[in-house]
Amino acid sequence: MRKNLNKIPEQVMATIAAIPGNEVIVATVLKVTQADLLRGRYRNLSLGFENNALVFEPSFVPNPTIGRYAKANTAGKTIVRKDLPKVYKTIYMGERPIFGDWSKGSFSLNQTRHIYQKQFKHPRHLAVAIELLDTTDEGGEKLFTITVSVDEVLDKTAPDFEESLLFNLNVLQEATYSADVFSASVFAANATVADYLKTLNVxxxxxxxxxxxxxxxxxxxxxxxxxxxxxxxxxxxxxxxxxxxxxxxxxxxxxxxxxxxxxxxxxxxxxxxxxxxxxxxxxxxxxxxxxxxxxxxxxxxxxxxxxxxxxxxxxxxxxxxxxxxxxxxxxxxxxxxxxxxx
Known part of the structure; x- marks a missing residue:
């Protein structure tokens, strides 16, 4: 896959259509070799190799420097709505020193401007979860099979489903260069989807x-x-x-x-x-x-x-x-x- 996706791939939509039930999760399965780890191929996942074993954080928020979706995930994103009419807006410009001297105190500076309307998309703070599925030896080196998933269950019937799906695909894509969708029950193991959702509660x-x-x-x-x-x-x-x-x-x-x-x-x-x-x-x-x-x-x-x-x-x-x-x-x-x- 490309680094970022501009739209949801057709094969992903086909997979979603074949998944029974409404809950899906964005995830991927990776085969990670010992050589990959030593070369730093999976640095975005902070995977390491120590004492002949895979070392990793079970859950973490992707570093915002790895891509624009990772940045939006932690800092949010402002969208300029040029499709809407301009409005007059009083904008807080920060504090200013009285007569240019901070020792005399400060005052709040506000300015009224004719501007495009802006929509702020709040950061989602999605974390990525890693699970080690299997460890084998191939040609004298270790081979690890892991799942990497985004910690959000998506509902196919939700009005913002496709928007959230595209966002989650890109968060995982930037971290792994790979992304797919699965039934949420696959990752819920013995728990129900409701149990999984409870883990996302603050x-x-x-x-x-x-x-x-x-x-x-x-x-x-x-x-x-x-x-x-x-x-x-x-x-x-x-x-x-x-x-x-x-x-x-x-x-x-x-x-x-x-x-x-x-x-x-x-x-x-x-x-x-x-x-x-x-x-x-x-x-x-x-x-x-x-x-x-x-x-x-x-x-x-x-x-x-x-x-x-x-x-x-x-x-x-x-x-x-x-x-x-x-x-x-x-x-x-x-x-x-x-x-x-x-």
């Missing part, structure tokens, strides 16, 4: 704040690998969130390899982000009791009116404070629920 944990050091220890305990950079980021985010009044509750979320951290300021106001990847945080306006019942992919496909997305650009801290204060009724400036990407 498990939210909300707890009241205590002492700062103990809170940070509890948050960092959710991560398998704690680097100095991760520790610094969480400390800074923690201090920022608790500088906003009223005092929030800490929220932690997990879905497979993804970890979420943030704060809840009200039943319908939460701020969270994933520090492993992505360059933005989300202010979410939906009720968290209902939100926690949705799968991760359903959360990310919520309408844009349910989000304010704030990129980590200069002045993002003040933008966050402005949005939260507005929602809590402590600021007269209403937030723009549909963010305009720069």
């Amino acid at each position: 498990a939210w944990e909300i707890f009241p704040p205590g002492e700062r050091d103990k809170d940070l220890e509890r948050i960092l305990g959710k991560y398998s690998k704690v680097t100095e950079e991760l520790k610094r980021q969480i400390q800074e985010r923690y201090d920022l969130l608790f500088s906003i009044k009223p005092t929030p509750e800490i929220i932690l979320g997990a879905s497979g390899v993804r970890k979420y951290f943030g704060a809840r300021f009200a039943p319908d106001l939460a701020v969270f982000e994933n520090l492993d990847y992505g360059n933005a945080l989300y202010v979410m306006y939906e009720n968290w009791t209902e939100l926690s019942k949705l799968s991760r992919t359903e959360v990310l496909s919520r309408p844009e009116k349910d989000y304010t997305r704030i990129e980590h650009k200069r002045g993002w801290e003040n933008r966050l404070k402005q949005v939260v204060a507005s929602k809590l009724g402590t600021d007269e400036t209403p937030p723009d629920p549909i963010p305009v990407a720069a």
Whole structure:
């Protein structure tokens, strides 16, 4: 297959038509030789060869540098809708120093422009799962048979099925140069499709704040690998969130390899982000009791009116404070629920 697919291949559609039931999954089966591993052929999958055995991560999010779909998977994508009429839009341009001097304070700069409408496609944060099926010896070297699949069950009856299918095919295509479709039950093993779907749910944990050091220890305990950079980021985010009044509750979320951290300021106001990847945080306006019942992919496909997305650009801290204060009724400036990407 080509590196990227512009449309769904006919053979894939034929396979889908022959699959009984409505649930399918994008996956491929690879034969990986010892020589392939030593040459680094499967570097996109982070496969290694140590102590005469295959070494791999069972689940991971593809590196956004390997292709445009991998990038869109972690950072999202902005589409300029030139097919729609232009609109007047007030755009937040960031913070500016008063009289050019930051020591005198800053102010929010907003400009009104006549622009094309933009549609932001939220990142899907799809992970790729690897399973070792068989190990054999051929000509004195190891041969490994593995499955590589995208961790999302697709419903053939869903209105966005073909769009999601093409996206998932390309995510796997960029990682493996190979992609196909299978019945989801093949990968569910002894579990039902419903059981598989439960693994995609974001498990939210909300707890009241205590002492700062103990809170940070509890948050960092959710991560398998704690680097100095991760520790610094969480400390800074923690201090920022608790500088906003009223005092929030800490929220932690997990879905497979993804970890979420943030704060809840009200039943319908939460701020969270994933520090492993992505360059933005989300202010979410939906009720968290209902939100926690949705799968991760359903959360990310919520309408844009349910989000304010704030990129980590200069002045993002003040933008966050402005949005939260507005929602809590402590600021007269209403937030723009549909963010305009720069």
